[in-house]
Amino acid sequence: MxxxxxxxxxxxxxxxxxxxxxxxxxxxxxxxxxxxxxxxxxxxxxxxxxxxxxxxxxxxxxxxxxxxxxxxxxxxxxxxxxxxxxxxxxxxxxxxxxxxxxxxxxxxxxxxxxxxxxxxxxxxxxxxxxxxxxxxxxxxxxxxxxxxxxxxxEPRSVANGEYNTEEFLAHQLQNIYLSELKKPIYFTYRTEEISTKARIYEHFLTNPEFPMVLKYFLRHEYLAMLAAHVEGSDYNPFRDAEKIEQKYLERLGDPTIKTLPRF
Ligand SMILES: [Zn+2]
Structure with a gap:
């Protein structure tokens, strides 16, 4: 051992x-x-x-x-x-x-x-x-x-089953880890498709559940909160969660919706 x-x-x-x-x-x-x-x-x-x-x-x-x-x-x-x-x-x-x-x-x-x-x-x-x-x-x-x-x-389905909450958390942290090492990051946990921060953040704007689940983890998962403050990773959706949410709302273009609920 x-x-x-x-x-x-x-x-x-x-x-x-x-x-x-x-x-x-x-x-x-x-x-x-x-x-x-x-x-x-x-x-x-x-x-x-x-x-x-x-x-x-x-x-x-x-x-x-x-x-x-x-x-x-x-x-x-x-x-x-x-x-x-x-x-x-x-x-x-x-x-x-x-x-x-x-x-x-x-x-x-x-x-x-x-x-x-x-x-x-x-x-x-x-x-x-x-x-x-x-x-x-x-x-x-x-x-x-x-x-x-x-x-x-406690896995729950996110974005029509594209992820569950546990895989979403693990995959985002894995990409933060890879980004700190200046290595290529992955589009999803299911494939080995290499991607970029811009493309993944853009994908997060296709379904409100992505900004919502980022918000959920920032509120309920200590590790996500710590990750949001970790330096050295260009890719960090926990750090950038507010910007991603704002961008989503901007695109939505409904001035009566000022915030998204937590997942
Ligand atoms: Zn996993």
Missing amino acids: YHFAPFPIYVVYSRQNQLDAAYEVDELYREKQYEQQRSVSADAITREDTDRSSQFAARNYYLRVASLLRKISSTKIGAILLKQFKTAVYIVPRTGGCYCAQTYPLIYQIAPEINYSRGKGSSYIWFAPDEKFQDDVLFHELVHAYRFAFDKF
Whole structure:
């Protein structure tokens, strides 16, 4: 295990343990032993593989993820995010086919029904670093982990399902992060389409829900408030939220509407 001190962030190579537990986890699900299923699964995910054959891959994994975490913590927005964590985050390899970066709570909801992506507290990030899955993607996933940590993860559809609120927040912060590093930013979280601040802000004027959701996060999400004041990122829709809202209202051209509601 690699502990990214002083933060409660642990990189745990648990690939074999996850594979070994998969059958039992499925069985417990079939037997409707949901609490037991959850605890067996959490244990497998957060316990380091000890078999000799995993040692080399584990060391490699720790080196690669540690270097991405160091890069994140060297940025202003990254340092702000990392400082917030009070509960553990486990970064672990994915066992099966990808998508190779996803974040889930360890204590997910089992009543009234099982929902693996609802829960609070400690979380784990399935992450396999490669050319595509780099520091900015890990940063994005850490935003989801942060939201779970503070029991705030609650996705709601934005702009006819173009985003949900959680992906919108994570994607905006990811672009702020990339902008601080003077790297290309992405139009949306769904594709790898490179874009510009001007084009993305222009897109925010196509649906009132974009300025509204920026307003919502500035009011309710401490991280968005902190991000609005972070220096060094040309792209920063939290800093620019008021201007975006004013521009939207200008285009609307209805003098009786002076402000938009929060999302
Ligand atoms: Zn995401």
